Structures are given as structure tokens and as C-alpha cells.
Amino acid sequence: MNWYVLYTKPKWEKKVTEQLQAIGIECYCPLVTKERQWSDRKKKVEVPLFNSYxxxxxxxxxxxxxxxxxxxxxxxxxxxxxxxxxxxxIATIKKWLNSPDLAEIEVSTYQVGETIQLESGPFVNQQAVVQEVTASHYILVLESMGCVLRMKHK
Incomplete structure (x- = not known):
């Protein structure tokens, strides 16, 4: 058995996960807690780590x-x-999401297009291509997973 990446309609990740689990298909939708601002309040909500996946x-x-x-x-x-x-x-993603303290990864010395091997943090030993580096964030492409990670600098 393999893990496949299923693309969903926008904002349907949790619904698709529930529907597939109801018919006996094992699936995983990694969720992160984020604080959302409304006009009258702030609220913590669980949102998918990967949009539409x-x-x-x-x-x-x-x-x-x-x-x-x-x-x-x-x-x-x-x-x-x-x-x-x-x-x-999949285990790395689960480990990272269950980690009480998210590790910082410093990529400011890397050049765009360079392939790097992450040496610490939740994606340790994963190879990534540096796609973009700015003052506020960096974008890494994890080719083996076919996904793009946008991570903010602290």
C-alpha cells in the first residue's frame, strides 16, 4: 500500500477526510492551529497544513x-x-506537528535554486530546493513530496 496525494476542492480537506474515513479509507489531513482575526474577536482554528491536499x-x-x-x-x-x-x-510530518517547539531553520546563506539537506528541525534529512528567500520568509520545495513549504523567519 502507498500514500497518495489527493487534490480536493478548496476548503474541503477536512470534509473529504471525514467522508473517506467513513467508507473505510485510511487518510491523513495534517492540521495546524492558527489564530484568526474577526472584526470582533480572535479565535484559534485548525486549518490544513497543505491547502487542498x-x-x-x-x-x-x-x-x-x-x-x-x-x-x-x-x-x-x-x-x-x-x-x-x-x-x-508522513511520519516526519506527524512528528513535526506533534513537536512542542517548532525548530528554526536558517537558510539566509543559501542561494535560490540550491539543493540543501535540512540538518535539524522537523524535516531533518529531507532534501529541499531553495525557491525564494526574503526578509520575512523562505520557500522550500520538497521534491520527494512534490510540495512547497512557505516558512516564516522568526
Whole structure:
């Protein structure tokens, strides 16, 4: 069985996860707690770490079954094949989200386009390509996962 990346309708990540779990499909939607500001109050809400992505764990032959959920759009493809996320990458995401203190990663000395290996923090030993570095954030591309991470400087 493999972990595949399922692309969902915008803001449907949690609904798709619930619907797929209800029909017996193992899936994972990593959530983070963020503080949202309304005109009259602030509130902490859980939002998906990856917008419009849900990870599903199933056999290749069972991949079409996810489309029983009306929020499922398509699978994410990488090099013309369905993107497969390794078990250790899913474990890394879970470990990072369960970490009480998120580690800082300093990339200011790296050049855009450079491939780096993260030496500490939640994505330790993961390779990433530096896509953008600004005064407030940096963008790393984790090619093995087929995703882009935007991380703020502290």
C-alpha cells in the first residue's frame, strides 16, 4: 500500500477526510492551529497544513474509490505518475506537528535554486530546493513530496 496525494476542492480537506474515513479509507489531513482575526474577536482554528491536499493510504487498484467523495478532484501527479509519499515522510510530518517547539531553520546563506539537506528541525534529512528567500520568509520545495513549504523567519 502507498500514500497518495489527493487534490480536493478548496476548503474541503477536512470534509473529504471525514467522508473517506467513513467508507473505510485510511487518510491523513495534517492540521495546524492558527489564530484568526474577526472584526470582533480572535479565535484559534485548525486549518490544513497543505491547502487542498489529503494523503490517502491504499492499494493502487483501489485509487478510484476516493471519488465517492464529492470534494475529491484528482490525484497529484509527479513525472506523469501518481505522486507517492513515503511512509517516513508522513511520519516526519506527524512528528513535526506533534513537536512542542517548532525548530528554526536558517537558510539566509543559501542561494535560490540550491539543493540543501535540512540538518535539524522537523524535516531533518529531507532534501529541499531553495525557491525564494526574503526578509520575512523562505520557500522550500520538497521534491520527494512534490510540495512547497512557505516558512516564516522568526
Amino acid at each position: 489529503v494523503f490517502v493510504h491504499l492499494e493502487d487498484k483501489d485509487r478510484p474509490s476516493v471519488f465517492q467523495s464529492p470534494g475529491a478532484v484528482r490525484y497529484l501527479f509527479w513525472l506523469q505518475k501518481p505522486a507517492i509519499v513515503r511512509e517516513d515522510e
